[in-house]
Amino acid sequence: MAPVTIKDIAKRCGVGVSTVSRALNNHPDINPETKAKIMEVIHETGFLPNDSARYLKRTETNTIALVVKGISNPFFTSMIRIMEDYVQKKSYATILRHVTAEENEVTVALSLIKERKLKGIVFLGGDFTHDPMLLSQIRVPYVFSTIGNLDERPEGEAACANIAVDDVEASRQAVDYLIGLGHRRIGIVAEGLHVPSVGQLRYRGYRLALERRGITVDDHLVYEITEGGERYSMKNGYIAAKALLAANPDMTAVFCISDVLAIGACRAIAESGKSIPGDVSVIGFDGIEEGQYYIPKLTTVRQPVEEMSKESIRLLFDMIEKKEKPRNIIMPAQLLIGESSGPVKKT
Amino acid sequence: MAPVTIKDIAKRCGVGVSTVSRALNNHPDINPETKAKIMEVIHETGFLPNDSARYLKRTETNTIALVVKGISNPFFTSMIRIMEDYVQKKSYATILRHVTAEENEVTVALSLIKERKLKGIVFLGGDFTHDPMLLSQIRVPYVFSTIGNLDERPEGEAACANIAVDDVEASRQAVDYLIGLGHRRIGIVAEGLHVPSVGQLRYRGYRLALERRGITVDDHLVYEITEGGERYSMKNGYIAAKALLAANPDMTAVFCISDVLAIGACRAIAESGKSIPGDVSVIGFDGIEEGQYYIPKLTTVRQPVEEMSKESIRLLFDMIEKKEKPRNIIMPAQLLIGESSGPVKKT
DNA sequence: CTGAAAGCGCTAACAG
């Protein structure tokens, strides 16, 4: 059964295909009556235009793409929603593309640009560094959102638009807050320590806080997640905290580089018979909604999701519509004090 | 800057376009040397074939689609992963399509089938009932997964393949377990009470449990979520429990029709100064991983995610490859006893 | 306002 096409509609209406196309695309140059009749037949037959064919032919569309790596991360979920809303207000369409851990997000973007004739791209999550050759092939404006401070990137990528919090400084403050509470034996659950990554930046903040306060960094207190696949998972946080606890009975606080990890860590601590924050304080990073429903409510470094999302889109449209140059924007992070942190227990 | 096409590659290699196409698609009828040379040029130029054009031309592809409504629901996240793996083992490609609350999943599926020449569809989440006219237009095998027991569906849809747990019975057992623990004043946080939906089935199980034990159903203990958008959210669970608690000081247990709701409810109970399960027991539904990291660990009705996912794909392929008829499969749910439920406090 | 005709980039016969 051949599917119904624009030709069939044209035949049934006794008009040419171009007229049907005009009806479909809300073209002004069409008789309202003709249009009404065509639309009726379209509904009757349940005709759905073939997007592949449309995009193949079109030379430009008002569409941008959100290319997301790690879609299961709840931190991104809310950003996606806000961005989609905001793009819609600009009368642009959004296409959401999830890339797996194995795919290269730049390649995926390149492919989408060609096929969907995109006006711009927002990258959410994903790798910190990219092949400059590949990157240079992107001929439309694009923005990296929440992928770490640009200044930390290799030289070649300095021209990219970028929006993020100052991961190093925000982490430093979080750990400094723990130190202020009297903690000295502070663990960290991190990832990507030896490659340019958000994890590395946050780890650097951790070290910085300790060093400035004259506390020696003890490698036994550093847990690096190396497990493949979804690194930022509760399970990994759980495993990490178990290991840290076992190796450091004197540890009184843990800084986790994401809330999801922190939740897993809390569970491990609770299971070991210790109380939070009585025996061990826990701090996360991101400020996901879930953390506020956790018991205890998570202390965390809150990234300004709403503003970052809007700013990402704003920046992208500045480049698309006003031909502005890529900018590098640092957003303020905020330490959100919940119930998972407290003063160190007097001994 | 016109993007590089298959023609450019052909020209640069001094071959015809069809030879390039053959190289691209691993066609056997091609000289290995020619192919190697073509592939080299392809990599050099960074050529990416235009999928729209490919799919437009192709008459069939070994592809199935996962059409998911409510992608932020963690319960689906793991199912998606398992299904994708399993489909890959069958040497088929998967395309994951997220549909928003406003979109109609059947329409989306219809459009995908035409464009991507799909062999089959799995619907995950989404509406319980569909326009039979629309449904009948789907000309490839499809399976509804975790969308409630088919027997409860209107007559016209009896021919659909369906995989789910027995929502009514599983809910009945969960509530019966609470009754066995001595609870009499049991609240429920549900959704879609008056429309055919998973929520309605689970609510029916709740009523059934009470009735069989001779406990009168008290409408004050029933909270129906009506808030638009994402209904299954921690926030809604939180709001619901707050309301139930305020209206029923004597309530000693709450059955939530999803784990996400249950987590929100726990937080509300904890904030009201009551203890879980000391003062109030909480039971969820789904068995998401997150629930096992929650404090207290959630008591829940666990859906067999792994088996349901595999069975969904197996069923779909039985229909695709062996031309089997649609079947209706009921999977066993299992009450997973955690730390959020316990005997009613003696007064 | 409307129709005819020319492709978009690719695959799939069909001849060599």
Add this chain to the structure above:
DNA sequence: CTGTTAGCGCTTTCAG
């Protein structure tokens, strides 16, 4: 093994 050719379904000039 390889090149030529005819469209896939649609949008878009370009003439009416």
